[in-house]
Amino acid sequence: MSEFASEPMSLGRRVRLRLRRGLVLPSVMVAAVVLVAGVGPFAAPHDPRESMAVAFVPPRGEFLLGTDQLGRDVLSRVLSHGWPVLVVPLVSVVVAALVGVCGGLLLVARRGRGRRVVQVLDMVLAIPPMLTLIVLGYVLPPGFGALLVVVTVINAPFTARFVRSLADGYFDAGFVEVSLVEGDGRVAIAFREVLPNLWVPLLGDLGNRFVAAMYVVVSAGFLGVAAIGDGADWASMITDSLGGLALNPAAVIAPAAGIGLLAVGVNLLGDQWAARR
Amino acid sequence: MPAGFVLARLGVTVLLLCGVTVVVFVLMEAAPRDAATQFLGVKATPERLAELRSELGVDRPSWLRYLEWAGGVVSGDFGASLASGRPIGELVAAPAGRTAVLAGIAFLGVLVIGVVGGIRAGYRASGRVDRALSTAALIGLSMPEFVIGIGLIAVFALWLRMLPAVSLIPSSGQLSDRPEILVLPAVTLAVVAGSYVLRLVRGIVAAGTARPDVEAARLDGIGPARVLFAHVLPSAVGPIVTAVVAVVPYLVGGAVVVEQLFGYPGLGRLLITAVDGRDQPLVMAIVLLLSAVTVLGYAAADVLARVADPYRRRHS
Numbered sequence: 396m397s398e399f400a401s402e403p404m405s406l407g408r409r410v411r412l413r414l415r416r417g418l419v420l421p422s423v424m425v426a427a428v429v430l431v432a433g434v435g436p437f438a439a440p441h442d443p444r445e446s447m448a449v450a451f452v453p454p455r456g457e458f459l460l461g462t463d464q465l466g467r468d469v470l471s472r473v474l475s476h477g478w479p480v481l482v483v484p485l486v487s488v489v490v491a492a493l494v495g496v497c498g499g500l501l502l503v504a505r506r507g508r509g510r511r512v513v514q515v516l517d518m519v520l521a522i523p524p525m526l527t528l529i530v531l532g533y534v535l536p537p538g539f540g541a542l543l544v545v546v547t548v549i550n551a552p553f554t555a556r557f558v559r560s561l562a563d564g565y566f567d568a569g570f571v572e573v574s575l576v577e578g579d580g581r582v583a584i585a586f587r588e589v590l591p592n593l594w595v596p597l598l599g600d601l602g603n604r605f606v607a608a609m610y611v612v613v614s615a616g617f618l619g620v621a622a623i624g625d626g627a628d629w630a631s632m633i634t635d636s637l638g639g640l641a642l643n644p645a646a647v648i649a650p651a652a653g654i655g656l657l658a659v660g661v662n663l664l665g666d667q668w669a670a671r672r
Numbered sequence: 673m674p675a676g677f678v679l680a681r682l683g684v685t686v687l688l689l690c691g692v693t694v695v696v697f698v699l700m701e702a703a704p705r706d707a708a709t710q711f712l713g714v715k716a717t718p719e720r721l722a723e724l725r726s727e728l729g730v731d732r733p734s735w736l737r738y739l740e741w742a743g744g745v746v747s748g749d750f751g752a753s754l755a756s757g758r759p760i761g762e763l764v765a766a767p768a769g770r771t772a773v774l775a776g777i778a779f780l781g782v783l784v785i786g787v788v789g790g791i792r793a794g795y796r797a798s799g800r801v802d803r804a805l806s807t808a809a810l811i812g813l814s815m816p817e818f819v820i821g822i823g824l825i826a827v828f829a830l831w832l833r834m835l836p837a838v839s840l841i842p843s844s845g846q847l848s849d850r851p852e853i854l855v856l857p858a859v860t861l862a863v864v865a866g867s868y869v870l871r872l873v874r875g876i877v878a879a880g881t882a883r884p885d886v887e888a889a890r891l892d893g894i895g896p897a898r899v900l901f902a903h904v905l906p907s908a909v910g911p912i913v914t915a916v917v918a919v920v921p922y923l924v925g926g927a928v929v930v931e932q933l934f935g936y937p938g939l940g941r942l943l944i945t946a947v948d949g950r951d952q953p954l955v956m957a958i959v960l961l962l963s964a965v966t967v968l969g970y971a972a973a974d975v976l977a978r979v980a981d982p983y984r985r986r987h988s
Contacts, residue, residue, distance in 0.1 A: 523966055
């Protein structure tokens with residue numbers, strides 16, 4: 396045993412082991428939240444919408460996490476209402492990425508006009524996201540559509556600028572010059588010849604974008620702006636139960652822990668991905 | 673620094689602020705509900721709505737009202753709130769002051785967490801302390817403010833009972849009478865912003881420490897403190913100042929969620945109340961103020977970066 400352990404490990408193997416160890420914990424964190432959000436609705440012991448007891452009963456016996464402001468079972472609500480925190484950012488990140496990638500490629504293809512548009516984009520990026528969220532969130536009809544718009548407005552300019560900085564160099568590359576000489580349009584070249592080279596860095600950036608989108612979505616839920624459903628997501632549950640924090644802290648801490656776990660897990664995974672390349 | 677650069681920067685700033693106010697104005701015009709419907713609520717009849725709208729002056733053409741508003745702002749008059757009729761300046765002053773106090777205290781926290789922590793982590797990059805600090809910072813900046821705030825409340829208010837969970841302003845209206853209400857909100861902001869600054873500063877200092885001339889100084893037998901203060905930090909000061917200044921807009925504008933969580937009556941909470949009541953002039957004034965702080969913060973960071981960098985000072 397001791398003989399086996401003292402055998403020196405090659406540097407490459409040690410690095411690989413370290414990376415893998417770094418991946419286990421964040422993967423478990425994300426997987427736990429995905430599991431709760433996915434299976435939870437079917438595992439809830441009580442009806443998440445039904446008032447079962449008085450408000451803010453602390454955790455005991457039948458109610459493992461106590462009850463909320465309307466006497467509903469917190470455990471059942473946490474299990475049933477986890478999926479919006481995952482699904483809404485996921486869908487809106489994909490939409491925002493599509494808009495951002497198309498926008499960024501057009502900016503590169505149309506060089507002259509692109510530069511002026513980027514100056515405008517830089518100004519848009521300087522506006523605090525919370526300001527965008529509050530103003531847009533209250534003006535748009537509440538719901539999933541509003542969040543989709545807000546996330547796209549906040550995220551797409553980042554992606555567009557990122558794509559532009561990545562793609563700009565490729566327009567000097569040999570294979571693009573060949574297409575240019577053959578008479579292809581710059582827009583067509585951007586999508587057909589340049590885009591396939593950008594997938595890897597774009598996928599890496601998607602992690603950051605997801606965290607940003609999740610931040611927007613949960614902040615919206617917490618502020619009660621553009622809420623999805625009638626307070627049926629972890630962030631809105633926190634706001635609704637804040638008044639009973641002293642009576643049943645679990646009603647606030649449980650959904651907050653779910654959000655924190657997901658955010659930290661995704662960010663740690665993104666960090667490992669960045670460190671690997 | 674050439675005057676042309678500063679002037680161009682100023683021009684862009686004014687244009688951006690005009691753009692932001694136009695967009696916010698148009699959005700609020702397009703909103704399905706306005707101040708009159710919000711004020712009357714379920715009692716709204718078409719006649720009463722029309723009456724109230726003409727009383728508030730919101731029945732006149734949009735472009736005319738925007739120009740009047742912009743003209744007023746240029747001469748320092750932000751108009752009156754639609755909801756209460758009180759002058760905007762009077763409504764905004766106290767909350768703006770409270771937000772500034774909170775941001776100022778949080779800024780001190782950012783200096784400690786971000787700058788001191790970042791220098792410590794970066795000076796011995798990939799050491800044990802660096803790995804602990806960097807991971808902690810990544811966790812700190814990953815979580816939404818309200819999750820961190822709730823964690824702090826759970827520990828310091830509910831469990832240890834050391835600090836208040838709600839930041840109620842004392843009846844005297846003086847924050848100095850109950851300074852403890854500022855601690856948890858300020859720490860929450862400082863953790864998020866400080867974590868961000870820590871990672872930036874760590875990178876700057878780590879890059880400086882790896883430079884050949886610094887390595888040579890170390891091989892000459894110069895002590896670690898002297899290497900840090902005489903060889904690494906002088907050239908790192910510029911980028912560090914830029915990173916720290918760029919965080920100020922976040923502390924002011926990003927405080928909305930923290931103010932809401934702790935019930936702290938600052939600018940962010942006022943903005944939410946104003947948007948909820950479709951109080952157009954009040955929303956416009958707060959948005960203008962917050963955007964101005966943001967844009968000026970970034971502009972200041974930009975100018976400082978040029979001042980601190982001899983190469984860019986000469987070539988821009």
